[in-house]
Amino acid sequence: MVNDAASSLPDPGATSHEVLAHLQSGKCTTKTLISEYLNFLETTGKRLGAVVEVFSQSALQEAEASDARRMAGEALGVLEGIPFTAKMNICTEEGTTDASSAMLAGFEAGVDATVVQKMRSAGAILVGKSSCDEFAMGASNESSAHGVVRNPWDASRVPGGSSGGAAALAGAFGWAIHLGSDTGGSIRQPAAFCSATGMKPTWGRVSRRGLIAFGSSLDQIGPLARDAKDCQIALEVLQGSDPLDATSHSFPESSKEPIRKIGWIRQGFGEGIDASIREQVEAARSILEKDGIEFVEVSLPTMAQANACYQVIATAEASSNLARYDGIHVGKRKDSNDLEELYSSSRSSGFGAEVRRRILLGTFVLSSGYIDAYYGRAQSVRQEIREEILSALEDVDALMMPVSPFAPFKIGERIDDPLALYACDILTVTANLAGVPAVAVPCSFDNEGLPVGMQWLGKHGDDHRLLQLASLWQELNDTWKSVPQGGQS
DSSP states (O other): OOOOGOOOOOOOOOOOOHHHHHHHHTTSSHHHEEEEEHHHHHIIHHHTTTTTEEEEHHHHHHHHHHHHHHHHTOOOOOTTTEEEETTTTTSSSOOOTTTGGGGGOOOOOOOOHHHHHHHHHHTTEEEEEESSSSSGSSSSSSOOTOOOOTTOOOOOTTOOSOOOOOHHHHHHSSSEEEEOOOOTTTTTHHHHHTEEEEEETTTTBBOOTTTTTSTTTTTOHHHHHHHSHHHHHHHHHBBBOOOTBBOOOOOOOOOOOOOOOOEEEGGGGGGOOOOOHHHHHHHHHHHHEEETTTTEOOOOOTHHHHHHHHHHHHHHHHHHHHBBBBSSSSOOOOOOOHHHHHHHHHHHEEEEEEHHHHHHHHHHHTTTTTTTIIHHHHHHHHHHHHHHHHHHTTSSSEEEEEEEOOOOTTSSTTTTTTHHHHHHGGHHHHHHHTTOEEEEEEEEETTTOOOOEEEEOOTOOOOHHHHHHHHHHHHHHHHGGOOOOOOOO
């Protein structure tokens, strides 16, 4: 038995697989580890605005049960004793699931999403819920009903969105795995802004049961963590067909051959991309070339239309999905003697400005007389984008470009300019429109000490192969190992 008084904790930046080895060697108990991580959430996590709820009592009880299983020599899960968090739009039995919206304030799902069930079954311990942009609509995590989330590397800057809380936690401290969702870049962009690793799986690889829908044909749950190996372990747990989600299915095992030929997307380094971002990703290319990886230039002309296409489809699906929150059947209700006024006042007071804007845009593009001109055309463009990406991937193993066209920006800098915020998505939405997997990894830091991220897109089902490439990069470059000073509790 481990003497807690004499136990040693992992380093603050340790990965989950390093923590697993730490626990297995008996250097500390699960209860000691979870207690310290809960302390991080209550201090740094709340200071950053990254965590909304902390489940101290249930987490410590689960930690004690994990220690008992380990002492008894029972079979242990692949994530036994590892803390994890769930984004506020992912249902959990404990706490609330309000999608960071006043519309769902106090809503208790009372049941775990499939991904949460799978994490628990693997021995992981749910420690809290992370903040996000309201209904996952945003790129800065400034629209949360729980307040602004701050970047752990510079508290005056945004962490990215919409999974900003999860990314801020992953970038600030190690040990844990964080569940986020990605509709147009909502895992990858905050991962890049916070120097974390984030994976958007192939659409359908991970069950969406228990995820509050934004854009159902685009949404995908995925992990954020310290490194690619952590994401690999998590994805193996999360993936697979779910009888309660007809859109999910199991994929055949991907090729074991390592990725050795990468397409360099020309449009990912052109107009609108900051010079500092280009320089850092180009430097990463040079490092990979020295390791023997071949690069060929690839042109994806449809990328110029991708963001506009995404905004039409995403807002249309959001308008449809959020129609259920009417203040009568579901959601915040503002009493009125008039039915029309009840609907209007409930939705106006329950939804924030950005969500209302997207609902209105979506309703417009689906309206009679406009549906063919906007939604129908966007679906045609989406098919062109998909075909172009799949064609490009016939000649290479993966595609590469930056995650964001610019570094993390100041809080308040773009919030009043929706078009400026939507520009955050220009390099990420393509993967969602095509349904292909994409992984974001820390690349370096710019001259202001701000994280720079890069991403790879792969063939359908090549998720694990992409993560192997990401692991190779992280063996060649240790940028991801850095932990911000404020990340330590």
